[in-house]
Amino acid sequence: GRAASLTRPFVLRCRRAGQGCGRHYRAALGAELKQPLAFEEAVPRHLRPREVRVDVHFCGVNFADILACRDQYQERPQLPFTPGMEFSGTVLETGTDVSTVKEGDRVIGVSGFNGMAEECITDHKALWQIPERVPLREAAALPVSYGTATLALERQAHTQPGETVLVTAAAGATGRAVIDVAANVLQAKVFACLILH
Ligand SMILES: NC(=O)c1ccc[n+]([C@@H]2O[C@H](COP(=O)([O-])OP(=O)(O)OC[C@H]3O[C@@H](n4cnc5c(N)ncnc54)[C@H](OP(=O)(O)O)[C@@H]3O)[C@@H](O)[C@H]2O)c1
Known part of the structure; x- marks a missing residue:
């Protein structure tokens, strides 16, 4: 609670809980750097054994995301790309070797990019469970x-x-x-x- 209250909630709402669990999901996609992002339909891919698929509710908006979109970041993303280095949400699916989280767990996570989408896949080591009392909105900025x-x-x-x-x-x-x-x-x-x- 203290952590969440100290942190500015510079977060983007990615979707309401339970929405859009069909085959496609929406993602903010940059076809080129230095150009506006567009919301596009994306097709989910299969998970690797140590990966987790998260239903993203909120995504942090960091200075590094802005730099990446402007092609001023230290790493250049592969195109097309989806910005977003941190997010909060609930676990949708786990890879065969994952035992740290399970479907429905409330989590925060990091990914190189990819957070500004309704779904995000990341390694299980880049996810942390959060207590019920910490709202997902504030948690996304942690x-x-x-x-x-x-x-x-x-x-x-x-x-x-x-x-x-x-x-x-x-x-x-x-x-x-x-x-x-x-x-x-x-x-x-x-x-x-x-x-x-
Ligand atoms: N190396 C890393 O791994 C790493 C990780 C995270 C962040 N960073 C860097 O750390 C910096 C801060 O990130 P953050 O996420 O903490 O950003 P943030 O939450 O937006 O905080 C930036 C702060 O700087 C203040 N500020 C902006 N312009 C200013 C100015 N001209 N004079 C005085 N204060 C000014 C802002 O004040 P107002 O609110 O009043 O505008 C705000 O309080 C960024 O440069 C970011 O890229 C690096």
Whole structure:
């Protein structure tokens, strides 16, 4: 709950629960970079053993999505492409080797791209179950911000309890996730800088 309340819900509604579970699904498709996206019908593909198909309810809209659409991102997507690096929804189907989630579970997830669609396939390791009390709308904005915060603080900086963390740009999703993880998970002392305008 605290995590969700700290994060700005820059999310796109992909569909209402239970809608559109037929053979085709709608996806925001970019046939070319630097051109507007169009909603197109897409045909679901079969799952590989470790993959999960998710009924996407909401998708985060990140700066990196905008860069990717403008052909300014560090990785160039294969065309045609569907942007969207993070999403929330419910599990529709699991591959034969997946035991971490099951049909109907409420999840958040990351995918290289592909999130801005009614369905998204991703590896089971890129999905996390969320508690009932966390709304899917807020949850969609958690994976990139909290994933970045966790990678930076734990894996890169090896932050220890009692150490001091300075967050120089604390206003947005990433900054607030860093404050939350540093203070409440890693027990660090946090200084956060904001520009008031
Ligand atoms: N390396 C990685 O893995 C990684 C992962 C995630 C994010 N990022 C990067 O981190 C940055 C922040 O991402 P985010 O998702 O946290 O974005 P966000 O939620 O949109 O936050 C951006 C914040 O910057 C503020 N801001 C924008 N222009 C400003 C200006 N000229 N002066 C002062 N403040 C300004 C905004 O204030 P207002 O709300 O008042 O406009 C907002 O609070 C982006 O550049 C993103 O690409 C990198």
